[in-house]
Amino acid sequence: MQQTALWVGLVVAASALFFLPALRMRLELSRAKHPSLTGHARIARRVAALVPYYAYDEARFFSSDAAPAELADRRRAGFAGLAELYRRRFARGAALTAEAEGAISDLQFTSRYRVPFQYSRYVREHLKTGSFLQSSEGVMVTDLDGNRFYDLAGSYGVNLFGHDFYKACIAEGSARAADLGPVLGAYHSSVAYNVRRLREISGLDEVSFHMSGTEAVMQAVRLARFHTRRTHLVRFCGAYHGWWEGVQPGIGNPVTQRETYTLKDMDEDSLRVLRRRRDIACVLVNPLQALHPNANAPSDGSLVDSARGAHFDRTAYAAWLQRLREVCTERGIVLIFDEVFVGFRIAPRGAQEYFGVWADMVTYGKTLGGGLPVGVVCGRAGLMRRFREDRPADVCFARGTFNSHPYVMAAMQVFLERIETPAIRGLYDGLDELWDGRVRALNARLEEAGLPVRVANLSSIWTVCYTRPSRYNWMLQYYLRAEGLALSWVGTGRLIFSLDYSEADFAEVCDRFVAAARAMERDGWWWSDPALSNRAIKRGILREMIAQRF
Ligand SMILES: Cc1ncc(COP(=O)(O)O)c(C=O)c1O
Numbered sequence: 001m002q003q004t005a006l007w008v009g010l011v012v013a014a015s016a017l018f019f020l021p022a023l024r025m026r027l028e029l030s031r032a033k034h035p036s037l038t039g040h041a042r043i044a045r046r047v048a049a050l051v052p053y054y055a056y057d058e059a060r061f062f063s064s065d066a067a068p069a070e071l072a073d074r075r076r077a078g079f080a081g082l083a084e085l086y087r088r089r090f091a092r093g094a095a096l097t098a099e100a101e102g103a104i105s106d107l108q109f110t111s112r113y114r115v116p117f118q119y120s121r122y123v124r125e126h127l128k129t130g131s132f133l134q135s136s137e138g139v140m141v142t143d144l145d146g147n148r149f150y151d152l153a154g155s156y157g158v159n160l161f162g163h164d165f166y167k168a169c170i171a172e173g174s175a176r177a178a179d180l181g182p183v184l185g186a187y188h189s190s191v192a193y194n195v196r197r198l199r200e201i202s203g204l205d206e207v208s209f210h211m212s213g214t215e216a217v218m219q220a221v222r223l224a225r226f227h228t229r230r231t232h233l234v235r236f237c238g239a240y241h242g243w244w245e246g247v248q249p250g251i252g253n254p255v256t257q258r259e260t261y262t263l264k265d266m267d268e269d270s271l272r273v274l275r276r277r278r279d280i281a282c283v284l285v286n287p288l289q290a291l292h293p294n295a296n297a298p299s300d301g302s303l304v305d306s307a308r309g310a311h312f313d314r315t316a317y318a319a320w321l322q323r324l325r326e327v328c329t330e331r332g333i334v335l336i337f338d339e340v341f342v343g344f345r346i347a348p349r350g351a352q353e354y355f356g357v358w359a360d361m362v363t364y365g366k367t368l369g370g371g372l373p374v375g376v377v378c379g380r381a382g383l384m385r386r387f388r389e390d391r392p393a394d395v396c397f398a399r400g401t402f403n404s405h406p407y408v409m410a411a412m413q414v415f416l417e418r419i420e421t422p423a424i425r426g427l428y429d430g431l432d433e434l435w436d437g438r439v440r441a442l443n444a445r446l447e448e449a450g451l452p453v454r455v456a457n458l459s460s461i462w463t464v465c466y467t468r469p470s471r472y473n474w475m476l477q478y479y480l481r482a483e484g485l486a487l488s489w490v491g492t493g494r495l496i497f498s499l500d501y502s503e504a505d506f507a508e509v510c511d512r513f514v515a516a517a518r519a520m521e522r523d524g525w526w527w528s529d530p531a532l533s534n535r536a537i538k539r540g541i542l543r544e545m546i547a548q549r550f
Contacts, residue, residue: 078523093130154496
């Protein structure tokens with residue numbers, strides 16, 4: 001009997017010894033996950049699947065925050081005025097949009113998610129916006145009805161130097177590529193120039209060309225797995241890296257991603273995981289997250305309260321990247337900077353130069369194509385090779401019919417040539433001071449006017465934050481549009497300026513921004529019961545959802 005107990009004890013002790021390290025690693029991994037749903041991809045997907053659809057009727061639309069009747073009427077009148085203005089001003093654009101929308105899946109998606117879903121139906125019925133534009137010039141775009149807007153949408157970040165710059169890149173690039181035409185497989189001579197320049201810019205050895213940022217990221221991760229012979233990629237909570245499976249493990253992807261770890265950004269717990277685990281091939285960093293670590297890209301579609309926050313601390317983020325660099329080097333993990341968005345925008349050599357930290361691989365895209373679609377991977381030679389010298393059948397496959405398209409490559413060459421000119425180089429001098437100063441100036445005006453709105457920025461990339469708990473902040477995008485400011489479908493979550501905004505242009509944008517916010521205040525949307533908090537708003541919405549489901 002005693003002997004059996006001894007054996008059992010021994011077996012338990014041996015198992016504990018055997019399983020303890022695994023258990024500890026599991027616990028460390030749990031600790032390195034951000035407590036929000038954004039940090040728990042699988043749970044987030046399950047929760048998202050439970051959210052029921054419901055839409056507010058007319059009465060609730062104007063008083064979902066239990067505003068008094070007098071206020072709801074003020075909102076109703078303001079909304080009717082705005083709807084009338086939209087009907088008059090955007091008639092042609094709205095008509096063509098209505099005609100096309102039924103057959104354009106992307107448009108159906110974006111127009112549905114411009115504002116929180118409870119309000120979306122009513123907004124779509126009454127505030128009909130056109131999704132078409134006719135022309136662009138300087139920092140302005142013109143719609144089908146001839147309305148001119150200051151462009152704050154920034155073509156998803158592509159438009160860094162102004163529309164005219166890209167028109168010239170495309171025109172000149174097309175002229176250079178015209179003799180060859182769209183011949184694929186063999187290279188246009190611009191490829192050699194681009195490779196040389198991209199090696200200089202990235203400080204890395206080799207380059208591969210792809211058709212989008214998503215594909216570039218996909219290839220960088222695949223190569224990291226191939227060379228490290230490890231399975232997992234690490235991404236940080238909230239970071240966007242395109243819409244490919246592995247980098248989008250949560251909501252939006254119907255398939256569970258088992259080989260992705262989503263860890264807390266700027267957190268010691270995450271470094272501990274990187275130090276300990278042996279299955280991590282690469283760490284993927286989107287430096288734009290420095291503006292809102294651990295939060296998703298801000299979008300008005302999820303702006304249900306005023307909890308959206310943003311603050312950029314360059315020194316703290318640089319220190320974090322430096323620590324990541326050290327751990328990755330120590331552990332043989334491939335450090336990938338995804339500079340598809342910020343590359344070229346924050347410094348001539350991108351985030352690597354800006355933060356003073358150098359990665360093993362860097363992805364670029366967006367603006368680099370000179371206005372045409374592109375994705376690029378730059379990396380150390382040992383990481384970029386797609387085959388093994390000693391195992392000829394073991395390859396890392398990557399192709400793409402339109403890779404290195406002559407017109408794209410030629411436009412890229414023009415882009416890379418032009419960014420060397422003194423005029424463009426000069427734009428980087430005092431860039432942060434300029435944009436930080438502009439943010440301060442606008443915030444001072446908003447504060448002076450007593451408006452509950454502030455802007456935060458990483459250089460020329462801005463996000464709008466709200467200082468008073470409210471369920472209606474998303475309405476601001478419609479007032480901004482009425483003032484001639486064009487935003488992308490994510491609304492006030494992201495304003496992207498091109499660097500050709502002059503002081504006069506900027507002053508005009510500020511005037512219009514303040515005017516829009518004043519109109520919104522006047523119409524009562526920012527009324528708030530003093531007892532209302534962001535938490536109370538969230539709790540109220542949860543109650544609505546539960547009531548709807550049961
Ligand atoms: C950091 C980052 N990576 C990748 C992508 C995906 O690029 P694309 O839309 O060209 O596929 C984006 C797009 O916004 C991005 O911002």
